[in-house]
Amino acid sequence: MTQSNWQIFKNGIFTENIIFKMAISLCPSIAVTNNLKNGLLMGIAVWFVHVMVGLTVSVFRKFIHPRIRIPIFMLIISLWVTVINLILAAYARDVYKEIGLYLQLIVAFASLLARAEVFASKNKVTPSFMDGMGMGIGFTIALVLISFFRELIGQGSVWGWEIVATKPLLILILPAGGFFTVGLLMGLFNWMDVKFGKAGRHH
Amino acid sequence: MKEMTTKDLIKIMINLVVIYIAGGAILVMVYAKTSPVIFMGDKEEKEAALRKMVPEADKIEVLGTWEPHQKHAEYYVARKGGEDVGYIVETYGKGYSSYIHILVALDKNFTLQKIDILSHAETPGLGDEIEKDIFKNQFVGKTLEHIKLIKVETKEDIQAITGVTISSRAVTDDAVRNGVKMLKERLKVKR
DSSP states (O other), X not given: OOOOHHHHHHHHHTTTOTXXXXXXXXXXXXXXXXXXHHHHHHHHHXXXXXXXXXXXXXXXXXXXXXXXXXXXXXXXXXXXXXXXXXXXXXXXXXXXXXXXXXXXXXXXXXXXXXXXXXXXXXXXXXXXXXXXXXXXXXXXXXHHHHHHHHHHHHHSEETXXXXXXXXXXXXXXXXXXXXXXXXXXXXXXXXXXXXXXXXHHHO | OOOOOHHHHHHHHHHHHHHHHHHHHHHHHHXXXXXXXXXXXXXXXXXXXXXXXXXXXXXXXXXXXXXXXXXXXXXXXXEETTEEEEEEEEEEEEOSSSEEEEEEEEETTOOEEEEEEEEOOOOTTTGGGGGSHHHHGGGTTOOGGGXXXXXXXXXXXXXXXXXXXXXXXXXXXXXXXXXXXXXXXXXXXXX
16 A cells, blocks of 8 residues: 555545445435535534544454454444434534434444445554545535535525525425435536546646 | 464454443443433423413423323423413324324413424324424314314314324324313312
């Protein structure tokens, strides 16, 4: 592994963005992104769990017996999910009411187990931390983008502030609209990648 | 994979014990810190909901508890300047897919002033129409005899929402009527 920490960090945001590139953990990206606030808080919760799981797994990577690594990863993941769950329940009640159900579902996120298995269990603490940061921020950016467009076009508001009085396209705040938005943004990301990514590589 | 040796087994055991204890310790710390905050928040929320039921009251006191559907519920007296202005009953009704948690506000003569649906898990888009004002406002000014669900158009009693009969019935015949009945009986005994 000769990747620098910065490359590892960028990797999570662009090349291996959980939602737009790997297309996993899509359940919350549709369920909680009908407004910006929920999207951002869900993103931050996942970010926190990603970093903490990466750190913990990497610290204990030599200690964990390979035969029981998956149950141990699951324990670590559920530990940090419970922690963020309690914190949000205590200090962000309004948001917790809306996204509480999906917070508990973070335990089953494919991206967490995947990064623990593929990255953190094989790398030192600093790269694992950067990986967690990159993945978490990448996920947060994705959720913020999705929820921004859905709230703007579906409800005509941003962060609860009304921009236009009508609801321009109500379908976007319904689950079906979530799929449309994710699909369109995914397409946009891939298009940008082809257009600018290649140009970057030629230089 | 290699055969498991005794050494492996011991290592696995130590692994699990350490992770359980360390994880448990972290959870205990977080829980100890957050649970009082969560508890206070729940309490404040309930108080705010109660205040909303009888806005003119300056003091709301617990009168007693009762058990609709084996759930813990309370009833309250609302006071204004030391005088009783009304009562609030917390009640539950068994709906289509959940217990519907409701607050009922009554005046001194047990006439309904307001109902509020606190929580439920009825079918979204169908059962949750019980939250709509057009349904809830039917209860305003009703007395116990008229808290009954009727499936045809009515002004005297409570009219069911089309397609939402089970949830409407849970609110009307189960939660609200039983709550009001309970309150009347208990307060009569007292006086």
